[in-house]
Amino acid sequence: MRPLLLPLLACAAATAVAQAPQFAPPVRLKAGDKFLGEGRLYPSPVLHDLDGEGRVDVVVGDLIGVLTVAPRANAAAGTPAYGSETKVLAADGQPLDFDNW
Amino acid sequence: MSPQFVDFDADGQLDIVAGIFDGSPHVSRGSKQGWQKPEQILGRDGARIVLNAFWNFDTKKWDSTHAYDAPGHEGEAHATSTLAFDVDGDGDLDLLLGDHESGRVFWRRNDGAPGKPAFDLVNQPVTAAGARIDVPGTVATMRLVDWNGDGKQDLACGSMGGSFGDGEGGGVWVWPNVGDGKAAAWGAPIELIARSQQDHVGDAPARPDAGLYMDFGDVDGDGDLDLLVGAYSHWRASPKPLDAAQQERVAALQAALKDCDARFQQVLKEVNDGLGDAAGEARSKLYTERYKARQSDFQAIGKDRSAAQKELDTLVPPRQRKSFVWLYENLAAKKNAAPAK
Numbered sequence: 142m143r144p145l146l147l148p149l150l151a152c153a154a155a156t157a158v159a160q161a162p163q164f165a166p167p168v169r170l171k172a173g174d175k176f177l178g179e180g181r182l183y184p185s186p187v188l189h190d191l192d193g194e195g196r197v198d199v200v201v202g203d204l205i206g207v208l209t210v211a212p213r214a215n216a217a218a219g220t221p222a223y224g225s226e227t228k229v230l231a232a233d234g235q236p237l238d239f240d241n242w
Numbered sequence: 243m244s245p246q247f248v249d250f251d252a253d254g255q256l257d258i259v260a261g262i263f264d265g266s267p268h269v270s271r272g273s274k275q276g277w278q279k280p281e282q283i284l285g286r287d288g289a290r291i292v293l294n295a296f297w298n299f300d301t302k303k304w305d306s307t308h309a310y311d312a313p314g315h316e317g318e319a320h321a322t323s324t325l326a327f328d329v330d331g332d333g334d335l336d337l338l339l340g341d342h343e344s345g346r347v348f349w350r351r352n353d354g355a356p357g358k359p360a361f362d363l364v365n366q367p368v369t370a371a372g373a374r375i376d377v378p379g380t381v382a383t384m385r386l387v388d389w390n391g392d393g394k395q396d397l398a399c400g401s402m403g404g405s406f407g408d409g410e411g412g413g414v415w416v417w418p419n420v421g422d423g424k425a426a427a428w429g430a431p432i433e434l435i436a437r438s439q440q441d442h443v444g445d446a447p448a449r450p451d452a453g454l455y456m457d458f459g460d461v462d463g464d465g466d467l468d469l470l471v472g473a474y475s476h477w478r479a480s481p482k483p484l485d486a487a488q489q490e491r492v493a494a495l496q497a498a499l500k501d502c503d504a505r506f507q508q509v510l511k512e513v514n515d516g517l518g519d520a521a522g523e524a525r526s527k528l529y530t531e532r533y534k535a536r537q538s539d540f541q542a543i544g545k546d547r548s549a550a551q552k553e554l555d556t557l558v559p560p561r562q563r564k565s566f567v568w569l570y571e572n573l574a575a576k577k578n579a580a581p582a583k
């Protein structure tokens with residue numbers, strides 16, 4: 142196998158600049174009475190108003206191709222609260238599934 | 243996968259674009275009836291888009307191609323993340339492809355038109371500030387975000403790191419778009435979340451450690467961009483004091499685990515040593531037969547190892563590994579990060 146990286150190439154990451162923003166210590170989000178994404182294989186959240194009601198929900202994908210949605214349960218201001226996760230459904234009423242691997 | 247809601251086919255309905263572990267980008271088209279069955283996004287040659295590594299559905303094995311490499315390409319890249327984005331500012335959506343095996347990002351130019359894509363057949367490396375983008379810890383996901391509020395879409399990447407708590411974990415960076423407002427050009431990265439050292443000791447996880455998949459939004463309504471980060475957390479409960487006898491027992495159990503591992507390797511070696519010159523299907527068949535013949539040995543080793551580990555866990559807290567979605571609340575309040583210039 143050929144070498145993965147050219148060792149002499151400069152890497153953009155090496156020049157990362159120190160302009161880090163200030164974040165509060167991270168907290169685990171909850172969806173209903175459970176932690177959001179708990180136990181999922183590589184959960185990948187995306188903020189999106191899935192139900193079109195004007196509040197931004199959290200859609201969570203994962204390694205095996207399942208999508209769930211945790212609906213925003215409170216107003217847009219303040220600490221966010223989300224309802225329990227349910228599977229995102231496809232047009233045929235079945236869970237939307239990106240698992241063709 | 244990290245889903246992206248975007249009108250990929252320019253029909254006025256949002257679609258879901260996602261790279262998945264088979265090595266290709268996919269799209270679930272949105273319609274008035276709902277989301278359609280995901281399909282592979284194809285290049286203008288009609289073939290699925292890949293970097294190098296991909297799951298071959300015909301042979302049902304991992305495969306590789308270098309048919310789409312740009313000149314000078316090195317190594318085996320594996321696209322597991324995708325973003326649809328108009329990189330060159332020509333009015334249609336190109337594809338950014340993140341490499342799960344390294345920190346590289348590539349793109350496929352769309353030579354078609356909105357709704358009629360014709361993706362080029364070369365995976366071009368994406369550069370930033372004159373150098374190739376190299377996400378520390380390999381690419382987990384990519385997102386577009388106007389981080390510095392200049393009206394242009396910046397490129398954010400989250401990284402994998404040691405997925406099982408091994409070594410350094412993942413982090414999050416953003417490469418500001420310093421282009422002319424039409425074609426994108428990326429500047430030097432800003433570190434948003436430093437890589438985890440994966441060494442937290444406590445009763446609960448402290449942060450997302452490995453496989454960081456993030457998104458951005460003002461979730462608390464204070465006017466700045468917060469981060470949501472899905473990831474694995476690794477932590478170990480605080481160790482309890484052990485008396486001399488317990489310390490001795492810990493040493494014995496750790497030795498027993500090492501012995502189990504050595505026994506396992508020895509049996510595996512004996513299985514492989516008997517394969518001789520057999521090749522292809524014959525080799526696979528012989529391997530299966532020889533493995534099954536030693537199944538009782540493997541089971542016995544597994545039983546011994548499980549018992550030793552179980553007892554050890556009562557004396558030394560084991561490493562915990564669990565996935566969650568975390569909120570990083572931005573404290574900048576309407577300022578965001580310092581603009582990157």
